[in-house]
Amino acid sequence: MKYLTFATATLAATAAFAETPELTVYTYDSFVSDWGPGPAIEKAFEETCGCDLKLVGNGDGAALLARLKLEGARTDADVVMGLDTSLVAAAKETGLFAETAVSADYTLPVEWTDSVFAPYDWGYFAFVHNKTLTAPANFKDLGASDLKIVIQDPRSSTPGLGLLMWVKAAYGDEAPAVWEAMADNVVTVTKGWSEAYGLFLEGEADMVLSYTTSPAYHLIAEEDHSKTAAAFDEGHYMQVEVVGALAGSDQPELAADFVNFMVSDAAQAILPTTNWMYPSVTPAAGLPAGFETLMVPEKALLTPIEEVGALREEALAEWLTALSQ
CATH class of the missing domain: 3.40.190.10 (Periplasmic binding protein-like II)
Structure with a gap:
């Protein structure tokens, strides 16, 4: 039983x-x-x-x-x-x-x-850095500097793709020249966000492509006030x-x-x-x-959904050309 x-x-x-x-x-x-x-x-x-x-x-x-x-x-x-x-x-x-x-x-x-x-x-895409760094005011200043940055591959990463759309939305036909100037700043291109942010935290780069909200993690979870997001005067892509x-x-x-x-x-x-x-x-x-302490962009950029497809392919080609030279 x-x-x-x-x-x-x-x-x-x-x-x-x-x-x-x-x-x-x-x-x-x-x-x-x-x-x-x-x-x-x-x-x-x-x-x-x-x-x-x-x-x-x-x-x-x-x-x-x-x-x-x-x-x-x-x-x-x-x-x-x-x-x-x-x-x-x-x-x-x-x-x-x-x-x-x-x-x-x-x-x-x-x-x-x-x-x-x-x-x-x-959120808004942004380059995160230590507060001790004098950050560039825009992409052109970044390209003219000796700063080292880590970014993500737009073919696998939404932040990486967002960066392409950001540069394209801000500069239009000037985007290829902007990428050509920034190519020397790129230390490496990672497959995803986690790898890129990890390299930044390990000191492999001065700045990393992330979000204006990323410093909130350090502030709230780690009580670390050392990180901030650079404010770019051409606006930030959403x-x-x-x-x-x-x-x-x-x-x-x-x-x-x-x-x-x-x-x-x-x-x-x-x-x-x-x-x-x-x-x-x-x-x-x-x-x-x-x-409430986070940087809020003065100008928000966002390409209409129906226009993204054509611009994405054009921006990707410009990016690949610049980084392959």
Whole structure:
């Protein structure tokens, strides 16, 4: 009898586990790291969904789209999180994403009306450096200096792609000359953000391409006031990170629930001090203390989504030419 009771309980537990739905979310590596938002997001969502949330890191943001294109309709992903405004148009062209009804009171600095992707955080690209450094005032000053910088590859990294769009938005037809002048400043080009920032912290470069919000990590998490972001007078390019559900998901309702969860107060309150970006919906408790000390650009730059595709290819060609000389 004891054996039968144990066997019955075991079978019941196995059946219950088998019935637990699994939701697979492709995102970038830093999101799923121990210090990133992944663990807290996973815990908070699983408390409400009765599911098993599987967050899968795939390098940096631009690498997400490359993997998705490779896998196509065969992908295991139900949701993709970590594309941005520079990749939205290309992502839609795959035909792999579904429209998702989202209810959110966005506090973005730009209007958001897209029905496929929901913005979950945003920020401004910037070069982060130690406060002891006399920073350049713009890209031309940077190119004329002896400063060493670390940047990310635009073919795999959304910050790297954002830098191309930043230079292009600021200088237009002058962009090739600006890149030619800056080529000598580039110490190395990394595949993703984490590698680049790590090299900067190890002293391998004077400045690293990151975000105006990056110094908040050092200030809040480490009580380190030594880092800041250089203010460029030609303006700073915005990044809006988005989450979207796959049309081929076998868990469509759960996928839609996750997209909506990412713009809920529960998720938005987690992001500022784990992903170190501005939330797309200001949390009820407001932004954490320390965010008010961050540099705020006087001018924001952002290429319209429908114009990104053509400019991206042109900017990439200019970048490759400059760095190969």
